[in-house]
Structure formats: C-alpha cells, structure tokens
Amino acid sequence: MSVTQSSSHSAPSTVSPGLAVEMTALRRTYGTVNALDGLDLHLDPGEMVVLLGPSGCGKTTALRILAGLERQDAGTISVGGRDLTHVPANKRDMGMVFQAYSLFPHLTVLDNVAFGLKLRGRSRKDRRQRAGDMLDLVGLGEQKARYAHQLSGGQQQRVALARALAIEPAVLLLDEPLSALDAKVRVQLRDEIRRVQSDVGTTTLFVTHDQEEALAIADRVGVMNSGRLDQIAPPAELYSSPATRFVGEFVGLSNRIPAQVDGETAVVLDARLPVLPGSAAGAGLALVRPESVSVEPDEHGHATVVSVAFLGPVSRATLTLDDGTLVMAQLASAAAGGLVVGGRVRLRITPSPVLVVGA
Amino acid sequence: MTITAPLAAAAPDSDPGRGRRLSVGPSLGLLPFLVFIGIFLVIPTVTVIVGAFQSEAGGFSLEKVRALGEETPLRALRESLVLSFTSALVGAVLGALLAYLVVTAPPTSILRRAVTSICGVLAQFGGVTLAFAWIATLGFSGLLTDLMADTFGTDPNGSSWLYELPGLILVYSYFQIPLMVIVFLPALEGLRPQWREAAVNLGATTRQYWLQVAFPLLRPAFLGSALLLFANAFAAYATAAALVSQGAPITPLLIRSALTSEIVLGQANFGFALALEMIVVVAIVMGLYAWLLRRTSRWLG
Numbered sequence: 001m002s003v004t005q006s007s008s009h010s011a012p013s014t015v016s017p018g019l020a021v022e023m024t025a026l027r028r029t030y031g032t033v034n035a036l037d038g039l040d041l042h043l044d045p046g047e048m049v050v051l052l053g054p055s056g057c058g059k060t061t062a063l064r065i066l067a068g069l070e071r072q073d074a075g076t077i078s079v080g081g082r083d084l085t086h087v088p089a090n091k092r093d094m095g096m097v098f099q100a101y102s103l104f105p106h107l108t109v110l111d112n113v114a115f116g117l118k119l120r121g122r123s124r125k126d127r128r129q130r131a132g133d134m135l136d137l138v139g140l141g142e143q144k145a146r147y148a149h150q151l152s153g154g155q156q157q158r159v160a161l162a163r164a165l166a167i168e169p170a171v172l173l174l175d176e177p178l179s180a181l182d183a184k185v186r187v188q189l190r191d192e193i194r195r196v197q198s199d200v201g202t203t204t205l206f207v208t209h210d211q212e213e214a215l216a217i218a219d220r221v222g223v224m225n226s227g228r229l230d231q232i233a234p235p236a237e238l239y240s241s242p243a244t245r246f247v248g249e250f251v252g253l254s255n256r257i258p259a260q261v262d263g264e265t266a267v268v269l270d271a272r273l274p275v276l277p278g279s280a281a282g283a284g285l286a287l288v289r290p291e292s293v294s295v296e297p298d299e300h301g302h303a304t305v306v307s308v309a310f311l312g313p314v315s316r317a318t319l320t321l322d323d324g325t326l327v328m329a330q331l332a333s334a335a336a337g338g339l340v341v342g343g344r345v346r347l348r349i350t351p352s353p354v355l356v357v358g359a
Numbered sequence: 360m361t362i363t364a365p366l367a368a369a370a371p372d373s374d375p376g377r378g379r380r381l382s383v384g385p386s387l388g389l390l391p392f393l394v395f396i397g398i399f400l401v402i403p404t405v406t407v408i409v410g411a412f413q414s415e416a417g418g419f420s421l422e423k424v425r426a427l428g429e430e431t432p433l434r435a436l437r438e439s440l441v442l443s444f445t446s447a448l449v450g451a452v453l454g455a456l457l458a459y460l461v462v463t464a465p466p467t468s469i470l471r472r473a474v475t476s477i478c479g480v481l482a483q484f485g486g487v488t489l490a491f492a493w494i495a496t497l498g499f500s501g502l503l504t505d506l507m508a509d510t511f512g513t514d515p516n517g518s519s520w521l522y523e524l525p526g527l528i529l530v531y532s533y534f535q536i537p538l539m540v541i542v543f544l545p546a547l548e549g550l551r552p553q554w555r556e557a558a559v560n561l562g563a564t565t566r567q568y569w570l571q572v573a574f575p576l577l578r579p580a581f582l583g584s585a586l587l588l589f590a591n592a593f594a595a596y597a598t599a600a601a602l603v604s605q606g607a608p609i610t611p612l613l614i615r616s617a618l619t620s621e622i623v624l625g626q627a628n629f630g631f632a633l634a635l636e637m638i639v640v641v642a643i644v645m646g647l648y649a650w651l652l653r654r655t656s657r658w659l660g
C-alpha cells in the first residue's frame with residue numbers, strides 16, 4: 001500500500017488560513033470488528049479532504065473520533081499542532097454536519113445558527129450579526145425566522161452548514177451530508193459546500209461513499225478500505241494512477257484485460273504500456289478505463305461487438321475478446337455509428353500507465 | 360378509573376397537519392368513530408348539562424348549580440383539586456425520571472420490557488388493588504398497624520390518615536407514576552441522539568444540553584402528560600371508593616352520595632350539577648394547557 005501525498009489545492013481567498021490536522025495510528029474495534037485499523041491521515045491547512053470508501057469501511061468512525069464523539073482505542077489526534085487526543089468533544093472546536101437532519105426543532109433558523117455563539121457567551125447583537133452573515137453565505141438570509149420543519153431537506157443541510165461554520169471551527173466535518181437529498185439538489189449543494197469552504201478557508205474532512213461526489217469537490221480523496229487508507233491523492237491522480245487493486249476497482253469503471261508484465265512495461269492486447277508502481281509481475285490483469293479503449297471496425301480484428309448503448313454525447317460499446325473477456329469502451333457517439341452488433345472490431349489502448357493486478 | 364380522551368402527547372418533531380380537503384369518502388370511514396363519540400361523549404354531556412339546570416319538577420332552575428357553592432361541595436372540589444394536582448405533580452416528576460431510566464437502558468433489555476409492561480398493568484389496575492393492599496397493611500387493624508400497636512403501643516384505630524387526603528395522594532401515585540412512564544416514554548424516545556451530538560459539538564456541556572435543548576423539546580409532552588394525569592386523578596373513582604367508605608371527601612364520591620342517597624330523594628340533579636362542575640374544571644385545565652403550549656412552543660407549528 002502506498003500513500004501518495006500531494007499539496008496542490010486552491011488557496012483559500014479570505015479569512016482564516018485553516019489549521020493542519022494530524023491523525024496518527026488510530027484504532028477502534030467494536031467487538032470483533034476492526035472499524036479503524038491503524039488509520040493515518042494528514043490534512044493541510046485549508047484543505048478539503050474527502051474520505052471515500054464502501055459501506056462499513058470506517059469513514060464515520062474516523063470522523064466521529066476526530067470530533068471526539070467516539071473514543072479511539074489507540075492513536076493520537078492533533079489540530080494546528082495542539083494535541084486533542086484527550087480533549088472532550090465540546091472543547092474541540094469542530095463544526096460538524098450530520099447525515100441525518102440535526103437542526104434543533106424548537107429554535108428558529110437564526111437561533112440554530114447562533115446556538116454555538118450563545119454557548120461561547122457572545123453578545124446577542126454579535127450573535128445575530130454573525131448568524132445572519134452565515135445564513136447569507138449559504139443563501140438562506142430570507143429564512144431566518146423559520147423553523148426546521150418549514151424547510152426542505154436541502155435547506156436544512158445548508159442551515160446545518162451555517163451552524164457548523166458560525167463558530168469558526170478549527171475543522172469542518174461533514175458525514176454524508178447530502179445522502180438524504182435527491183440527485184439534483186445533491187449536485188447543487190455539493191458545489192455550494194465546496195464554494196463556501198474555499199471562501200472561509202476552513203480545513204475540512206468530508207465523508208461519502210459516492211465517488212462522483214468525492215472526485216468533484218475534493219482537493220484530495222482518501223480511499224478507505226477495511227479501516228485503513230489505501231491511497232490519498234488529488235482526484236485526477238487517483239483516477240489515472242490507482243495505487244492498489246482496491247482503488248482501481250472502486251474508483252471509476254475498469255476493464256480487466258489479460259496482460260503480461262515484463263519489467264517496467266506490460267503487453268496488453270497488442271500494445272506495450274508502462275506499468276504503475278504496485279503492479280504484479282508476470283501474467284495478470286490490466287485495469288483499463290473504458291475511455292482508454294478505442295474501437296474501429298476491422299474484418300481482421302480480435303473482438304466482436306456485443307452491444308452499443310447511446311448515452312448522449314458518448315456511447316458505450318460492450319465487446320468480447322476472442323478469449324471471452326468482456327471489454328467496455330467509451331467513444332464519441334459519432335464514432336459509435338460505424339459499429340454493428342456482431343461485427344468484428346480492432347481495439348486500441350491509449351498508451352498511459354496501467355495498474356496490473358494478479359489474475 | 361378511566362383514562363380520558365387520547366390526548367396528543369405531541370412528539371417533539373410532529374409534522375404540522377397541512378392541507379384540508381373535504382370529500383365524502385374519508386368522512387364515511389369516520390362514521391363509526393363519530394357514532395361512538397355521539398353515544399359515549401356527546402349524549403352524556405348534554406344529559407349532564409340539561410340535568411344540572413333542571414329542578415325536581417323538570418323546569419329550568421339554577422338551584423342545583425347554586426348549591427355547588429355550599430360548604431360541602433366546595434370543600435370536596437378543593438380536596439379534589441389538591442389531590443389531582445399533587446398526585447399529577449408527583450406522578451409526572453417521578454414518572455418522567457423513571458421513563459428516563461428506562462430509555463437509557465438498551466431497547467432489548469429485560470429491565471426495559473419489564474418496566475413497561477408492569478407500568479401498563481399498574482396504570483390500569485394499580486389503584487384498587489393497591490388500596491386494598493394499603494388497607495390490609497396500614498389501615499384500621501392492618502398488619503403493620505397492629506404490629507406497631509403491639510410493639511409501641513400506638514392506637515390501632517388511630518391511623519386514619521390513610522383514608523384522608525394524604526392517603527389518597529399516596530395511593531393515587533401508584534397509578535399516576537406508571538401512567539406517566541407510559542405516556543412520556545415516546546417523547547423521550549423521540550429525542551434524537553444527533554441533537555445531543557450537535558449540541559456537544561457546538562460546545563455544550565451536559566447541563567447546557569439539558570437546559571437549552573432537551574427540556575424545551577420535552578416540555579410540550581411533559582405538560583400534556585401532566586395534564587392527562589391531572590384529569591385522570593380528577594375523574595378517578597374506583598380507588599377512592601375502595602379506600603373511603605364513609606363520607607365524601609372528593610367530588611366524584613360526592614356524586615356517588617348524591618346518586619345513591621336514601622336520605623334525601625331527588626338529589627340526582629345535584630349529581631348532574633357536580634358532574635358539570637367537573638367538566639368545566641377539565642375544560643379550564645385544557646384551555647390553560649393550550650395557552651401554555653402556544654406561548655412556549657411556537658415551533659410545533
């Protein structure tokens with residue numbers, strides 16, 4: 001397992017520079033389940049890291065331990081150089097947005113957002129001012145006097161975001177904040193969360209099992225697998241250069257095409273491609289993205305068209321190699337017109353590095 | 360003992376009813392309910408109101424209603440109110456605490472299931488059974504009374520407190536507390552863990568969470584349950600009847616006397632007047648509750 005580091009992210013435009021977060025060797029077991037199995041995670045100041053992984057891999061546990069809502073069995077946590085390992089949750093200064101709606105139903109939107117400020121003893125005028133500003137930031141300045149049950153799910157999560165940010169938290173934590181919303185609102189709100197986060201410059205940890213969401217908003221995506229981090233890298237790097245088989249198969253669609261590794265290169269179909277670090281030696285399966293496969297009709301080709309699905313600007317062709325391997329190719333819909341089901345085709349693979357895994 | 364109308368012990372996150380439509384279909388389904396309400400609520404109420412304003416001869420008269428102002432009925436009303444208020448207060452506070460202990464136990468635990476089913480039984484039958492148990496223990500010639508008389512030379516016939524207000528309050532608590540547990544449990548279960556976590560995350564101490572989040576959220580259900588307890592005690596008859604065989608210290612027992620009195624005939628209409636008085640008291644308390652709720656819980660929408 002290799003953890004790739006990177007620090008390329010847009011600099012926050014205003015306010016706090018954010019604090020660095022360091023989680024080291026975190027462990028947590030529930031009975032016999034290893035929810036966290038030695039998790040190491042570092043967040044740069046102002047960075048937005050998304051933890052991505054299948055259900056039950058320990059994402060929520062990691063977030064809740066960082067927030068202090070859950071105890072770790074071992075490991076340490078520090079924020080901005082300060083050791084928080086044994087600091088109780090209410091003293092950690094972290095703003096959290098929960099998956100389930102968590103606004104206080106007996107308070108207005110404004111009082112919800114001002115709640116944390118009231119606990120900090122800020123004056124009434126101050127609180128209203130700051131809460132109002134936060135609501136403007138999330139586009140709900142007009143809804144101050146409403147109660148939670150008068151808002152849509154998306155609006156409630158915006159208020160929850162404003163409430164978490166109002167206390168100027170050291171770290172912003174979001175646990176699948178969009179999963180209860182319908183697809184359209186989800187896309188809109190995730191872009192908005194990203195915008196707000198870059199505006200305020202708060203270091204942010206966002207948890208999701210939706211890879212599209214993760215790739216769309218993260219500075220870096222950390223892929224979790226059974227309580228550990230398999231790889232953490234900027235979205236593009238994660239997609240083009242998966243470090244492990246798990247990452248390659250979990251993020252995006254991949255074909256598995258028989259390959260023969262020979263030193264630094266591998267022969268896949270007729271092409272010779274460079275291999276990524278972590279690849280297996282000898283015979284194996286190359287993980288190849290559908291958009292890296294191009295198709296052209298050819299009487300003497302080594303594959304047959306099984307079906308062609310039109311997806312708008314692009315189409316997806318399903319093909320079988322002569323050895324029976326199924327391969328998906330993504331191509332411009334204009335080019336897909338020349339393919340007939342049952343016709344023979346020749347496949348070409350874009351010569352970018354591939355990960356080859358054991359068969 | 361009867362439990363009055365199924366009062367909405369509103370769960371904190373109840374949705375506001377929106378959109379009213381009038382069509383025949385749904386109202387037809389309500390018919391059995393309306394018939395039930397008519398037979399068991401409207402007709403008796405009308406009978407009571409009419410009867411209260413009738414003289415023995417059958418004509419309109421304010422005589423019976425005026426008689427409510429006499430010393431005996433006034434004292435019975437006062438005792439009834441004190442009894443209902445005190446037993447509702449004791450029941451609501453202790454019942455809420457017990458309910459809290461129950462919800463903090465895991466949902467599948469034996470303790471939890473045992474407490475809820477025992478409460479279900481006691482809330483219904485606790486009164487009479489326990490009245491007898493108390494009489495047998497602490498009443499005239501009760502087990503403990505005799506024991507005390509033998510040991511300390513106390514008067515075996517002197518312990519009449521059990522048959523008076525303090526005794527009634529004590530015995531009433533035995534069904535009030537379990538009733539509170541039953542009606543208040545859903546509200547406690549409706550407190551979402553995320554509310555606590557959100558509060559803690561924003562910097563709240565446990566105390567601040569309770570004062571600023573949990574109590575305000577539970578207040579409507581607590582008031583509603585306490586009101587139910589008040590009405591429950593106010594209307595309770597069997598327990599008091601079992602415990603008190605002579606005299607009529609509280610209004611429901613006074614109604615009994617009015618209806619069964621062989622000394623003065625034609626007291627039935629006075630019974631109606633007393634019943635009307637009880638209806639008015641319950642109506643006032645419910646009005647008070649509605650007002651309080653509107654003032655303190657606008658968020659219920």
Ligand SMILES: Nc1ncnc2c1ncn2[C@@H]1O[C@H](COP(=O)(O)OP(=O)(O)OP(=O)(O)O)[C@@H](O)[C@H]1O
Nearest residue numbers: 030033034035054055056057058059060061062209
């Ligand atoms: N309170 C708990 N008691 C027992 N087991 C738990 C508890 N919380 C989590 N687990 C277990 O720990 C593992 C990790 O859980 P966690 O909630 O962190 O997963 P997740 O990655 O957030 O999954 P999801 O995407 O479904 O939310 C799971 O196997 C889960 O069953």
Ligand SMILES: [Mg+2]
Nearest residue numbers: 059060061175
């Ligand atoms: Mg989770």
